[in-house]
Each structure stands twice: as structure tokens, then as C-alpha cells.
Amino acid sequence: MNLFEELKQNMTRRYFFSQGSNVMGTAALASLLGQSAIGGVDAPKGHAGAMPTHFPAKAKHIIYLHMVGGPSQLDLYDHKPQMDAWYDKDLPESVRNGQRLTTMTSGQARFPIAPSKFKFEQAGQCGMWVTELLPWTKKVVDDMTFVRSMYTEAINHEPAVSLLQTGNQVTGRPCLGSWMSYGLGSLNENLPAFVVMVARPTNTEQVQAISARLWSSGYLPGEYAATSFRSAGDPILFINNPNGVTPDVRRTTLDGMRRLNELSYQQLGDPEIHTRIQQYELAFRMQSSVPELTDLASEPESTFELYGEASKKGGTLANTMLLARRMVERGVRFVQIYHNNWDTHANAAGRLPDQCRDLDQATYGLITDLKQRGLFDDTIIIWGGEFGRTIYSQGGLSRENYGRDHHPRCFTMWMAGGGFKGGTIYGETDDFSYNIVRDPVHIRDFHATVLNQIGYDHQRLTFKYQGLDQRLTGVLPAKVIQELIT
Numbered sequence: 001m002n003l004f005e006e007l008k009q010n011m012t013r014r015y016f017f018s019q020g021s022n023v024m025g026t027a028a029l030a031s032l033l034g035q036s037a038i039g040g041v042d043a044p045k046g047h048a049g050a051m052p053t054h055f056p057a058k059a060k061h062i063i064y065l066h067m068v069g070g071p072s073q074l075d076l077y078d079h080k081p082q083m084d085a086w087y088d089k090d091l092p093e094s095v096r097n098g099q100r101l102t103t104m105t106s107g108q109a110r111f112p113i114a115p116s117k118f119k120f121e122q123a124g125q126c127g128m129w130v131t132e133l134l135p136w137t138k139k140v141v142d143d144m145t146f147v148r149s150m151y152t153e154a155i156n157h158e159p160a161v162s163l164l165q166t167g168n169q170v171t172g173r174p175c176l177g178s179w180m181s182y183g184l185g186s187l188n189e190n191l192p193a194f195v196v197m198v199a200r201p202t203n204t205e206q207v208q209a210i211s212a213r214l215w216s217s218g219y220l221p222g223e224y225a226a227t228s229f230r231s232a233g234d235p236i237l238f239i240n241n242p243n244g245v246t247p248d249v250r251r252t253t254l255d256g257m258r259r260l261n262e263l264s265y266q267q268l269g270d271p272e273i274h275t276r277i278q279q280y281e282l283a284f285r286m287q288s289s290v291p292e293l294t295d296l297a298s299e300p301e302s303t304f305e306l307y308g309e310a311s312k313k314g315g316t317l318a319n320t321m322l323l324a325r326r327m328v329e330r331g332v333r334f335v336q337i338y339h340n341n342w343d344t345h346a347n348a349a350g351r352l353p354d355q356c357r358d359l360d361q362a363t364y365g366l367i368t369d370l371k372q373r374g375l376f377d378d379t380i381i382i383w384g385g386e387f388g389r390t391i392y393s394q395g396g397l398s399r400e401n402y403g404r405d406h407h408p409r410c411f412t413m414w415m416a417g418g419g420f421k422g423g424t425i426y427g428e429t430d431d432f433s434y435n436i437v438r439d440p441v442h443i444r445d446f447h448a449t450v451l452n453q454i455g456y457d458h459q460r461l462t463f464k465y466q467g468l469d470q471r472l473t474g475v476l477p478a479k480v481i482q483e484l485i486t
Helices: 003-009 013-018 020-033 081-086 137-143 157-166 176-184 247-268 271-294 301-307 317-329 348-372 443-453
Strands: 061-067 120-123 128-131 144-151 194-199 227-229 334-339 379-384 388-393 404-407 411-416 424-426 436-438 463-465 468-470
Touching: 061 157, 061 176, 061 317, 061 348, 120 137, 128 137, 137 144, 137 348, 144 436, 144 443, 176 194, 176 334, 176 443, 194 317, 247 271, 271 317, 301 317, 301 348, 317 334, 317 348, 334 348, 348 379, 379 443, 388 411
Parallel strands: 061 334, 061 379, 144 424, 194 227, 194 334
Antiparallel strands: 120 128, 144 411, 379 411, 388 404, 463 468
């Protein structure tokens, strides 16, 4: 508990009467409706969140695929064939225009242009240009909404990921998944509303560090933080009872702890005590629900054929995407998947094929699977990284290989399902994929648009903290991009 909250709870007579109308009203309501009606621990199945939606929601679930390190838009989705004629020529200063550089390339004597070595092909009715590395993805581009004009102020990984996930470069604030579970609540009392998984890439040449601060609840109550599912061993740490501890013993232990926690709550009034009780109870229920969720034996062989052979191997990106579908099917609100090793400062030719193999068929499988099960229309899939990559090469350059530095000025993301317009291609960059020339989309706009799809006005989904109505999009301007949604 912070000192401010502790001061409030050491209640003075004057403070009590200054808050009297709220206190007495709450007491009267409790006497009429019972404890569960005012936020007690016995919430019913599918209990509502803290904030009613502001308008009808298009989506009930989100699956967010974050490619840690910053995928190269130039090698995947932002086709620039005119750059072939610029091979090994210096990036014009008129294009760079004094842009801030990272320490990895700020000392380079020159900035030679590195055209993509990969072939591109137009796909679908929308005609989206897609790299040869993603043949399965090409089959579902008409279900996807591409934004080629995303931009951010952050140029280094930790603040950039934090900004994309929480709306602020400083870590420790609630992430998008926490805001969704706070607003909408749970659809299944036996599973968390918000789950995070860290997929294991096939290639581990340059893995970036990521931490649980990215999926914490920040200043929101602790119950809105993500539950982390592991790729090996028990899906959740300590989900199973120790040897010699039976379910009956565990139940008796939890009942005793609950009574002690209730005594503490009566003395202190700290709402986090009730959060702790709820989390203990959820953990007990998950002892039966999680093994069923993660057991893929019930899936027919056709499912694994859809997602690819790698989906049978625990911890792969394909496996976590299949698990994400199972979670959504069972009512989990928000599934966050991190996939590492997209930070291609060097050896793009050696690493991108591996990265795309991890991603490609599983993407096709997830979209197809959700559509077959009637879940696509109310599930948003988000794909992207924290920034893009530069057109100029970092380090050595050849026709067959190169590296690319961080680039915050423009990058590509895509969304699918949940009321996003399939087959939409939004935004445009210059010939060097260096600057946006049409329809820029800031991360705040992206957040506002996603919140809109789950039924919230980003300016009104707030939480009082330190005297301010805090929100995901902060205090700077943000807008819903209407062209992306139905």
C-alpha cells in the first residue's frame, strides 16, 4: 500500500464525515443487496468489469502478437522496388533531415541504401504487396487491415515497447490488456481475463530482454495484471499442489487464509486484500481449468495441419497461437503473445526466413480457425513490433545480406477481425520508407481505435490515480481512425 492510501485509511473523524454520503450509501446498498453486489469476492460467472461500455462493442476478445525487436517493414510489407537503383548510394540528407540515430549507427561514416533482397508479390483482391517469406499470409490479406504509416517517438526497445503496450515510455503503467480486463471484466470465472505467453523463436541469434513490467496492471488493482503462461513445465508456476497436499487440504488452507484476510480487511479497508482473496480463489479453480485448456490431445489432426507441424511443439509461436484460440473460445478477454529475435541489426538474410516461418502458417491458421468457429467477428488480432527498420544498412552491406537499425518514423502493423475492415491498406511512406507522406497513425490513435472496437471512448475509460483521471491514451491528442473500422 502506498503512503497516500495508508493516510486515507487511518481515518480521522473529519475525513469520515466529509465522505459520509458515500459511506452511508454504500452501507445501505450492502445491506439490501449483499456483499457480492458491491464488489465482494463471490462474483458470479462472467462478472462485469468496472466500466460499462460507452457504446456497443464490435469485439469481445483481443489476441495481440508482438514481434519483439521491430520487424523490417521494408522486407515484409512496404515494397520499395525503386530502391534497387539506389543500392549502396548514401541516404540523402534531405530524407534523413537530421533524424536522431541510435548509438549503433550514429558513428557510421556513411548510410548506404540496402534494398530488400526478397521478392514481393501482390496478394488478394486488395492487392497488398507481401514478401515471398509469407506465402500463407498472402492467402488471408483480404481479412487483414494494414497500416503502413504507424509512427512513434521512441527509438530504443524498452521505452518503445512500453509506449506501444502502455501508452507511455516510462514503465509501470497499465497495459492495453489490463485496461480491457478492467473495463470489460471476465467471461469465465475459472480462467484469467488477461493471459500473456512468450513464444520461443526458432532462431535465437539476438533475443531482446522483456520483463513482466510490460503486462503489469500498473496503478490499476492487481487483479487486472496478466497471468503468465510458461512454455515448458507447469503452464503456471505452482499451479499443482505439492506432494502430499490433497485438494481437500488445499481448500481448507484457502478457507483459513480467507478468514484471516477478511479480518485484515475489516481492520484496514484495503481493497487489495479482496484482490488477494479473489486471486487465491481463481488459482484454486485454475488447478482444474488450466490443464484442460493446455491439453491439445482433444484437437483433431486437421487443426495441427492448419497451424503447421510446429503447433504440436510447446512454446513455439504456432503452439501459442493455437492456445490463444482455445483461450478465446473459453472466454479469455486478452491474450498477449511475444515473439522475439526481430531486431535485425545484422544478418537479415539469415534470420528473417526463420522468423517468418515461425509466423506465417500459424497466422493463416489462426485467422482461418477463428472464422470456422464463428469467433473472428468478435476477436481482434493485432500484429506488429515497437518500431520499424531503416532503409540504410547497419554494418556491412552486400546484395545478399545487410542489417537495419531502429526506425521510429514509420512502420507497418496489421489488424484483423473485430470490426476492422478487411482488405484495407492505409497510409503511405516515401520512396525510402523513411518518412510518412499520407495518413500518419500515432500509437495513441491506434490505442483509441482498438478501445473503440471494444466499446470504449478512450477519453472516458479512466481510473483515478494521484488525483488525476488516468487513461491509456494520456493527455495528448488521439483520434479513432474511422477508415480502418466498420
